[in-house]
Each structure stands twice: as C-alpha cells, then as structure tokens.
Amino acid sequence: MKKILLITLIFPIFSFAQPLKVRKNQSGMFSLGVRTTLSTFNSGDIGNNGFGVGGQYRLQIADHINSEWFADYISSNVGDFAKRTDYHIGVSIMSYFTRKPSPLIKPYLVAGYCFDWTELTAINDRTNNASKSSSAVQAGAGFHLNLSPRLDLSFVSQYMIHLGGDIYAYRQTDGTVGLEKEEGAGLEGHLLFHIGINYKIADLWGRD
Amino acid sequence: MIIACLMSYSSIAQKEVYIRAGLLNSALTYSPSLMLNRSESNYYVTGFLQGRLDKHLSFRGETHYLAGSSVKHSYFKLSSRTFFGLQYGVSKGNLDTYIGFMPGFTIAQVHRDFNEKGKNPVHFAPSFSANIGTTYYIWKVFNVFANVTYVHSTIRGMSTAINGRSDELMISAGLGFNVNAVRAK
Numbered sequence: 068m069k070k071i072l073l074i075t076l077i078f079p080i081f082s083f084a085q086p087l088k089v090r091k092n093q094s095g096m097f098s099l100g101v102r103t104t105l106s107t108f109n110s111g112d113i114g115n116n117g118f119g120v121g122g123q124y125r126l127q128i129a130d131h132i133n134s135e136w137f138a139d140y141i142s143s144n145v146g147d148f149a150k151r152t153d154y155h156i157g158v159s160i161m162s163y164f165t166r167k168p169s170p171l172i173k174p175y176l177v178a179g180y181c182f183d184w185t186e187l188t189a190i191n192d193r194t195n196n197a198s199k200s201s202s203a204v205q206a207g208a209g210f211h212l213n214l215s216p217r218l219d220l221s222f223v224s225q226y227m228i229h230l231g232g233d234i235y236a237y238r239q240t241d242g243t244v245g246l247e248k249e250e251g252a253g254l255e256g257h258l259l260f261h262i263g264i265n266y267k268i269a270d271l272w273g274r275d
Numbered sequence: 276m277i278i279a280c281l282m283s284y285s286s287i288a289q290k291e292v293y294i295r296a297g298l299l300n301s302a303l304t305y306s307p308s309l310m311l312n313r314s315e316s317n318y319y320v321t322g323f324l325q326g327r328l329d330k331h332l333s334f335r336g337e338t339h340y341l342a343g344s345s346v347k348h349s350y351f352k353l354s355s356r357t358f359f360g361l362q363y364g365v366s367k368g369n370l371d372t373y374i375g376f377m378p379g380f381t382i383a384q385v386h387r388d389f390n391e392k393g394k395n396p397v398h399f400a401p402s403f404s405a406n407i408g409t410t411y412y413i414w415k416v417f418n419v420f421a422n423v424t425y426v427h428s429t430i431r432g433m434s435t436a437i438n439g440r441s442d443e444l445m446i447s448a449g450l451g452f453n454v455n456a457v458r459a460k
Contacts, residue, residue: 101359101360101377101378102378103378103401103403104401117431118400118401118402118428118429119401120378120379120380120401120402120403121378140399140401141401142399142400142401142431142432143431144431144432144439147435148435149432150431150432151431188432190432190433190434190435191434191435193390193396214331214332214363215329215331215332217328217329217332218328218332218361218363220376262376263378264360264361264376264378266328266332266334266361
C-alpha cells in the first residue's frame with residue numbers, strides 16, 4: 068500500500084520533470100492550470116465586485132490557435148442584503164499573433180462561450196433564494212508571461228454576456244429582500260479579470 | 276542540539292547539491308498570522324508539499340488550519356485555507372529563494388455571524404495567496420525554511436454588520452523534509 072502511494076506521488080514528478088520536447092508544430096500541446104478571477108459590474112453595479120477561483124486546461128490546435136477549457140466559482144455581494152454565486156463552465160479560443168512557442172510576452176485575443184448557473188440568496192433569510200441557468204459568450208484580450216518554456220502566468224480581461232433573463236435582488240420597503248427573475252432574452256453581463264498559472268505537460272499528438 | 280546535529284550533517288554533505296528536478300519537500304509547522312483588516316492575530320497549523328519541476332519551478336500545495344487567536348472574541352471561529360500553485364525559485368548551492376502565486380479557497384465560520392435560524396453558517400470563499408521565502412537544504416532529507424505568505428479573501432453573504440474582508444499575513448519557519456524522486460544524472 069505504501070509503495071502504491073509513493074508511486075502515485077512520485078510518478079508525476081518523473082514525467083513533468085523532463086525537458087519539454089519542442090516540436091515544429093505546437094498543435095497538441097496540453098497544459099493544466101489554476102486561476103483566480105475578479106468579477107466587476109455584477110448586475111450592472113460597479114460596487115458589487117466578486118472574487119473567484121477556478122481551473123483550466125489548454126489544448127493547442129495550431130501554432131496560432133489554442134483552446135482553453137475552464138470552470139470558475141465566483142461569489143459576490145449584492146449591496147449588503149444578498150449574496151450572488153456564479154458557476155461557469157466553458158471553452159475559449161485563443162488567437163496568438165506570433166508562432167513563437169514561448170516569447171517572454173505572448174499577447175492574444177480570446178473569445179468563447181460557456182454555460183453558467185447563478186444563485187441569489189438573501190442574507191437575512193437564506194431560505195429566500197432564486198437561481199437561473201443560461202449560456203453566455205465572452206470575448207477579450209490577454210497575454211502570457213512565459214517564465215519558462217513550460218510555465219506561463221496569464222493575464223486576461225474579458226466581458227461575458229449572459230444570454231438569458233437575469234435575476235435581481237432588491238430591498239423592499241418593509242426591509243425584506245425581493246428576488247426577481249427577468250423573463251425573455253437579456254444581455255446582462257460582467258467584466259472578468261483572470262490571473263492564471265499554466266504548466267505545459269505534454270505534446271499529445273505533435274510531430275517532429 | 277537539533278541544529279548542531281543538522282549543521283554537522285551539513286558539513287559532512289556540503290559538496291552535494293540537492294536542488295534539482297524531482298525534489299519533493301514538505302513540512303508541518305505553526306504559522307502566526309496578522310489579520311490585515313482588523314487588529315488581531317491568529318496562529319495556524321500549516322502543512323505543505325512542493326515538488327521541483329525544473330531548475331526554477333516548483334508546484335506547491337498548502338493548507339492552513341486555524342489553531343487559535345490572540346483575542347478571546349476573535350473574528351474567525353473556524354478557518355481552513357487551502358491553496359495550490361507554482362513557485363519560481365533562484366538557487367545558489369543548496370539555498371533556494373522563491374516567490375509563488377497560489378489560487379485557492381477558504382472554508383470559514385465567523386463569530387457573530389448568525390443566520391435566521393440562529394446558526395453559525397460555514398462559508399466557502401475563493402482566495403489567493405502570494406508567498407516569498409527561502410529554504411536551505413541541509414542534507415538529503417532535511418531542510419530549514421522561512422516563508423511569508425499574504426492571503427487575500429473576502430467572505431460573502433455574512434450578516435450585514437460584519438465586514439467579510441479577511442486578509443492575513445502569515446509567517447512560517449521550521450524544519451522541512453525532502454527527498455529526491457529523480458536520480459541525479
């Protein structure tokens with residue numbers, strides 16, 4: 068049992084500690100990472116900033132094109148009377164301006180879509196809550212700061228538009244919290260800033 | 276006595292450099308902390324595991340569990356902070372100096388925070404930490420380290436009178452254990 072645990076722990080080190088094989092074609096490069104998110108303009112209000120944690124993996128499609136598959140958990144307050152929680156899971160396509168695999172700064176444009184689930188909960192009565200699910204599209208720009216051929220820090224800013232009715236929290240005249248679900252299509256969104264760390268693990272199908 | 280023993284090991288093995296890809300390092304220690312949004316301090320039990328990926332980079336996972344506070348009616352009733360990220364280190368011989376960035380989360384209960392049923396809810400708060408520190412590898416299985424960690428977290432959805440900002444500056448130092456998982460070339 069101890070041997071199995073030791074092998075489980077040590078095996079990734081053996082594989083990740085090898086030098087990255089740089090091939091002519093970057094297609095197939097697989098990387099894994101974690102990220103932290105600042106969400107602003109939640110429900111259209113600059114005061115309701117949220118903070119989140121998430122992770123992603125990237126699978127490069129071509130020298131100029133990469134894909135990023137992500138999941139985020141973001142929590143924020145609505146005024147001082149409700150809590151908003153957003154769950155995102157989706158994919159973004161990143162378009163690079165250079166073929167170079169790891170220059171110090173590698174800027175890119177990003178666009179994609181995701182599925183999201185949002186929950187609002189009144190702070191003074193947690194049984195008073197509402198939720199909605201919808202899809203969303205997002206677009207923005209960012210850059211990798213390549214600290215080594217394998218590792219990058221990524222800074223991204225993107226706007227995410229939720230394609231569907233939003234849910235709102237408001238304080239009613241009697242002091243209770245009202246939660247309302249908007250019907251029909253809406254274009255409510257939020258501005259997201261991400262800082263992520265990614266580690267290139269392997270080239271899954273690249274050829275020399 | 277322990278330091279004297281370790282120093283003697285160090286003098287015996289001072290020619291060998293232990294910092295290379297495959298180096299695993301872990302420790303369990305106490306970490307005093309200063310809360311940056313209120314005037315109180317805490318102390319945590321801290322555990323971490325890190326692995327060297329190449330000459331400069333290490334992955335690191337760490338958990339801090341609240342063990343006590345300097346004041347009787349402290350802010351936290353429960354606090355457990357977990358982070359996972361990477362460190363960039365510059366080494367000279369067996370001395371490694373590093374900075375790191377780690378996204379993570381905090382699971383916390385806050386004194387004075389009661390819901391409508393009079394219960395003290397447990398909150399999940401996305402967080403991140405940034406650390407700077409140094410490790411000296413004394414021998415193939417021992418090291419000493421000192422580390423300063425800034426933790427950022429805001430707990431959302433608490434009773435309206437309570438501020439959720441709960442940033443901390445943690446200091447940890449002690450004896451770590453290391454092993455090389457990859458044989459030297």
